[in-house]
Amino acid sequence: MIAVVRDTATAEQLDHLVSWIEDRGFRTNVSQGDNETIIGIIGDTTRIDPFILESMDIVERVQRVSEPYKLANRKFHPEDTVVDCGHGVLVGGGNFQVIAGPCSVEGDNLIEIARAVKAAGATMLRGGAFKPRTSPYTSQGMGARGLDLLMEAGAELDMPVVSEVMDPRDVQLFLDKGVDVLQIGARNAQNFTLLREVGKTNVPVLLKRGMSETIDELLMGAEYVMSEGNANVMLCERGIRTFETRTRNTFDVNAIPVLHHLTHLPVVGDPSHATGYTRYVRPGAYAAVAAGADALEIEVHDCPSRAWSDGSQALTPAQFADAMRRIALIREAVVAPVEEA
């Protein structure tokens, strides 16, 4: 961390500030520039709130130079983490997977959808039993019964099951049911109470990026989970909020290589939420795998009785099957060895 001190500061004020920093157990390095003085603050600066320093009258600006996350930081853990999701399915470190299924578990059609996505090559099954809805007047999900349907389908098809948990009081229920991966949704990305709670388990966590979370804040969310002892965290880019309204969110596909640079944790791309419209989900999925995602999470829905509709942002099984063939080819192109010139 560095503190930039104004050139209006007196030598005494500067000494006072340096002493204050050193009293807190840090070393300092003072560098005199032409128009300002820079104090380098050396030590474990994750313990300092930069805003405290920045609010001092003689301090112009404070900047972190090292990241405030440790456990999630590739600097201290250079090797890729591989998360074992159960049923022999690994994510990260060269292992690529596709998670698919309906947005919400609705009932008996779940098993049909699950069979279809498995046949097309999906290796993990997703489905929402508890739903975070922006309106209190719309369905909030099937709850525990939805988890049962998911677990039955997962067992029949030998696929790990991913489902979202919203309430810290429900974590135990998810464990009791045997859910393989606990998903934390974008709206709870900074619900630190919930992050700590899933951190106390040893079940893999799929942590979605908040709608306006920076990449560094997403990593601090992972750090919350990991600091409680659970190192099995996968990070998911699912679109961020911007001024553009032609899509539900803006897919920050850059975040995929940036995360690979900053962290050893696996990175998942969710083109369904990142675009919000069926017609854009496939280009989004191809972009995510092309950018290096370790997994994709894609909503698929089969609605034969509503042939003229394809469900909000879901692919039909046929669209998904076509997409899977292209995804496999793109993955191959990305991981092919570098040719000699």
Place this chain on the structure above:
Amino acid sequence: MIAVVRDTATAEQLDHLVSWIEDRGFRTNVSQGDNETIIGIIGDTTRIDPFILESMDIVERVQRVSEPYKLANRKFHPEDTVVDCGHGVLVGGGNFQVIAGPCSVEGDNLIEIARAVKAAGATMLRGGAFKPRTSPYTSQGMGARGLDLLMEAGAELDMPVVSEVMDPRDVQLFLDKGVDVLQIGARNAQNFTLLREVGKTNVPVLLKRGMSETIDELLMGAEYVMSEGNANVMLCERGIRTFETRTRNTFDVNAIPVLHHLTHLPVVGDPSHATGYTRYVRPGAYAAVAAGADALEIEVHDCPSRAWSDGSQALTPAQFADAMRRIALIREAVVAPVEEA
């Protein structure tokens, strides 16, 4: 709600869509334009997910024309809501208040700060006992002991106490301690589990806008609380996330009159979080009252032992006292009767 249908749709497809909508209990009005057809959907459209319609192949675009919130909507409740916060302190409907106190309750200095802000004219006391911190490695607050200190100060000075609750499992503790106003922080603005939980009480709720929440989403958050039976909701603009980095957040001062237009609930401005730097808090406070806020929430900290610092984004008691005089004058200017020409 209207659905815009492409001109490539056949008459049969259009009929099919109209029937589907009417089967769900809505009336329709079909208007044929030059290049598209518009279906007006009449009825309680809060029950429809616009994305479902928009994903249909023949549908170009779906737009809500009425807001999905009812209880919070000024259309159905034209009179301003006045929230009674206890100790005779009312917010809204012409009643203006200032909430002040430290960011975090730290110990014995609380009562000193409380006396200072009361002397300067503050009518409500704030303080954090449970703190949402972006890093798991920094202090998470004093917890229950902090609430006790707050309640003691509130009792001595006859001021209602405002404090943030983060965990649905803590709501009962806040009730037991007698906290007068339950604050929901920006990071929990769409933590629907927590919103429902405080909605089951009858204690006033101070609901902060999420960092990237639209004004309509903030109102849907209020709707969550109100739909459980608690109508005592105050909405707080505390800065949104944008591309600008010279301040911690961007103070969306426009949101204050927009909220007054859309809802009958009182609107609070928080210039401390909205700016993030002591030097900008006072201009932010003046702007908020000038824009018509019903209350301000301002962080004040007294740190005699750290005379060269004024605490992150806090005002000193002296700065706060000066600000209060100007705030009173600005409030007068805003609410003065319109003169005849």
Place this chain on the structure above:
Amino acid sequence: MIAVVRDTATAEQLDHLVSWIEDRGFRTNVSQGDNETIIGIIGDTTRIDPFILESMDIVERVQRVSEPYKLANRKFHPEDTVVDCGHGVLVGGGNFQVIAGPCSVEGDNLIEIARAVKAAGATMLRGGAFKPRTSPYTSQGMGARGLDLLMEAGAELDMPVVSEVMDPRDVQLFLDKGVDVLQIGARNAQNFTLLREVGKTNVPVLLKRGMSETIDELLMGAEYVMSEGNANVMLCERGIRTFETRTRNTFDVNAIPVLHHLTHLPVVGDPSHATGYTRYVRPGAYAAVAAGADALEIEVHDCPSRAWSDGSQALTPAQFADAMRRIALIREAVVAPVEEA
């Protein structure tokens, strides 16, 4: 276009408004909802400023239902436009190209870079002779001499040349030199004076999206060029401004399929500016081609004398050659025919 009228409006006010609209040559369709009335406005609504209507007291909200662009609109021109950039190079309608070269033309190394990118498969040469720099104290480019060097390299290698024009007074110079494609930079995306000026030529225009331009505004920029008679417009997604600071811009890869949906004009992806860091350019390039871009524009720089640097956001020729092989494979995966189930 629809206008939502408040239910507080009297019948007389509503009639008055309908007459006002009809007096301007539009037809109307009035639909009475439960809580509001919707007036459908039928005719060429590109001539109406929605803000005028929206400011009327009885009007709640105005929404366009059809796009205000005509010439750029796929609705009125369903077939893909193919832009002929000269030297036999076509963009769009199934023709895929890669534009490469240095950010700025610096001198004799241009021809070396040009040979390298051509050898790797690039089909168009880019280079900046006039540079929009955020600081007046940094180099503003080689000017006319830079254009000469570009044209010499293009002639030697039989490649069309793309270069940015910033000043309407320079357009004639670009024509005189024979520049094949006039690039309009992001900062001039809404410089309507410049857009009109290039619209008066018949030279292909590569129009970059402004840093905070919506997709619809980008299309209105194209409409400015086309309304002057020049239909040879290519649109370029080059990253937008968001709250994320780990990359120079946020690559809105969604914009690629959205543009294909809305317009018949070719779409170009620029991963160099969209990421801003060499290490993220290749994943960005792969994402853009995977999402369906008709062309890529990539900065390449050869700096043998600075072996430890690879230039701001540029790829080395070796990195570019590796990228080109993968880009070709990804393009194949995307355009492969759909297999029968």
Place this chain on the structure above:
Amino acid sequence: MIAVVRDTATAEQLDHLVSWIEDRGFRTNVSQGDNETIIGIIGDTTRIDPFILESMDIVERVQRVSEPYKLANRKFHPEDTVVDCGHGVLVGGGNFQVIAGPCSVEGDNLIEIARAVKAAGATMLRGGAFKPRTSPYTSQGMGARGLDLLMEAGAELDMPVVSEVMDPRDVQLFLDKGVDVLQIGARNAQNFTLLREVGKTNVPVLLKRGMSETIDELLMGAEYVMSEGNANVMLCERGIRTFETRTRNTFDVNAIPVLHHLTHLPVVGDPSHATGYTRYVRPGAYAAVAAGADALEIEVHDCPSRAWSDGSQALTPAQFADAMRRIALIREAVVAPVEEA
């Protein structure tokens, strides 16, 4: 400027980098931290592109510690600049003014509006003769004839005239007509060609912030004008683009005190564009003056023949007169001397 070097860099690589920096005429200060090394770069770093350094393999991150603008920087020019706009009207350094008039000059009603705003206390007259319109199909303004009407009104009422120039080729026309203040619109905020052109005159410039311009970029725009010799620059906050759609822009009222902190140039607030709706213009105006603006620019329109309309984002003369009384009271509250405790 500091460069953060990875701890994987060898001593030789670090030496190489330090030599490279020093060869360019800078001094360095190397500070060894626990997990990274920081190189302080001392000298005139406005000449360095941080992205060049940041792209080097061993460099983790580069951060400016001093601003890249000099002439606009308060550090080097602590006293407030007072801009003389003619007719005895000064802006800045304690001088507060209100600029008012119609969005576009439409004809004979201009003089009526001008008389009304002058009677209410406005001291400068605004009006658009050349209009940047997002659509090529809407009116582009009256042009030179509009300037004549403005100058006649200004002469009659002894008020300086403010009008927007869009094309560098029109600057001479504005000078010939005698326009008192050249306005640069938000869309041209980074049109460096135009900024240089107005910088070559000695006429005051009112520079509007771009829709997604950071405060630092706005100051770099001012630097462009000033570096050509014209020091008479006023900066205008007019709303920025964010995700919120309930207003046309988000009024970044924080920018007003931030600009006062960073620069000596006067700061103007434009609540008409910053809100976009008549009903929010007055709260926005009060907020801007409360936050410390040196001037306001407000659109006023008189439309007796359209009594049911108040014009897009314009105030009526009666609304403006009421606003002016409150603005004066708020200005008094803000600049009142600090009372002794």
